[in-house]
Amino acid sequence: MKKLYGVIGDPIAHSMSPIMHNDLFQFYQIDAHYHPFHIQKEQLEDAVNALKTIGVAGFNVTVPHKGEIMKWLDEIDPLAEAIGAVNTVVNRNGKLTGYNTDGPGFVKGLRMLVQPLPGQRVLIVGAGGAAKAIYYALAKEGINMIDICNRTVEKAVELKKSCPFSVNTEILSIKEAEEKLNQYTLLIQTTLIGMEPATDFSPLSLENLNRDALVSDIIYNPLETKLLREAKEKGAIIQNGIDMFVYQGALAFQKWTGIMPDTARMKINVTKQLGGNPC
Template sequence: MTQITGKTGLTGLLGSPVAHSISPLMHNYSFQALDLDYVYLCFDVKEQGLKAAVEGLRALNVRGFNLTMPDKNRVLEYLDDLSCAARLIGAVNTVENQNGRLIGHNTDGIGFMRSAKEQGLELKGKTMTLLGAGGAATAICAQAALDGVAQLHIFLRSTSAHLPRMETLAENLSSTTDCCLQIHDIQNLSALQNAAEDSALLVNATSVGMAPDCENCLLPEDFCFPSNLTVADIIYNPWKTKLLSLAENAGCKTFNGYSMLLYQGAEAFRIWTGRDMPVGKVQNYLQMQE
């Protein structure tokens, strides 16, 4: 690891839990590879401590930081400005410090769509089903619509506090893109079954199934996955969630959130440093750590 000096710039991750995150490995390796005097740390910050944490980081003049669940939506009220994408989505996963002004960005959608492309998926003109309505879900929705997905089925709990924001996003995207977005109650299993049968890709964009609650799953064990459906989970710890295991058993192709994390991190790295993350080298390095 690069020696920490009096000039070392601080970057990091806010959220809870964060101990499992591979972001420190990814960013610190990249800083060292490009001879940049920065360090990346994790801070376990729940929603009730977010305001104090953000103001503390501003006072410390950090270069920037990432946010993960449950802080991506709440952080908006503590920032000075938002990028166009972050304003549209209503969620931030990357903050840039511009001379004391904190600017919110969202790189999740870019990261996810690039990871889907890496799997050989061509989603332009296709139908996609998404589970969830939080920060990552809204980012994926927006980027999918912008990238030419023809129809998007969004499933969430009818009591979700995120429902109004998702309804507004769906309305905005329907009027500004060619994508048709429909919102459904996740308890409507017949609608979910029909959507899955029409879709090229089904995505869990929630934290359900993340360690340590690995036995949780939004779909019942007897859900009928079409064998030609690809199923993705934005979780990467565990590597194979219960959802992905059920889908694999049904003959579906699956992938987790590892590549999404890598590619959204690469965009955050560029925002903070103005340099391109050495993604290929990072992938090799992370594989060596497993």
């Protein structure tokens, strides 16, 4: 009997996940299908119960439901509990368990470009849900210097206070971060600034960027944001959001099927769909 998987969110039509996961099911000869479900906030409880009733084997969760869905799950993984957000759900014999693969997915993608991670001097731009998942995951990996800058400083302070892992963190305004940018070996941009259609914007100036730094922007549409273009012009190594997207999806696929999929295949597939050069 064909198994059903999916992703829930609002909006959902733009999601690359169905293309990515259905290709994997075909590649590994798994009798399954992955479907996007457009679920509005007021429908969430009923939708979760319906997915459980029809026996959906697992599903991803995207905005705006990553936090709210935790109310309707049977169990939550400790990391997801700490982050306060779930992006992957596994149905085991009628019991729904929530996980967060965003932070670990980012770390796996980062390891392709940076070794070792401990010792890196990190600046995270933003203090939202993605920043929180990445901040926790990096702190868990033993990086003990992670600063945060955000337009609303109070939100960054809350993020620092909530972290369950040992880490040294300074909270900075955008201006303060710009002034000391040359101190960082890794800059991670987690906001929506620079995403389609507002591609002419950047969250901060890179005038003082360390030329040996890696600049990672979790946006993947466009494939190269204004921030990444400016960083490349300064000679820095750059990384867009495809790696994070692919690895968080790969970790979800592994939780559902027990198979760690071919991430190179996933990356080529997603890049093609976005109109980029997969080579």
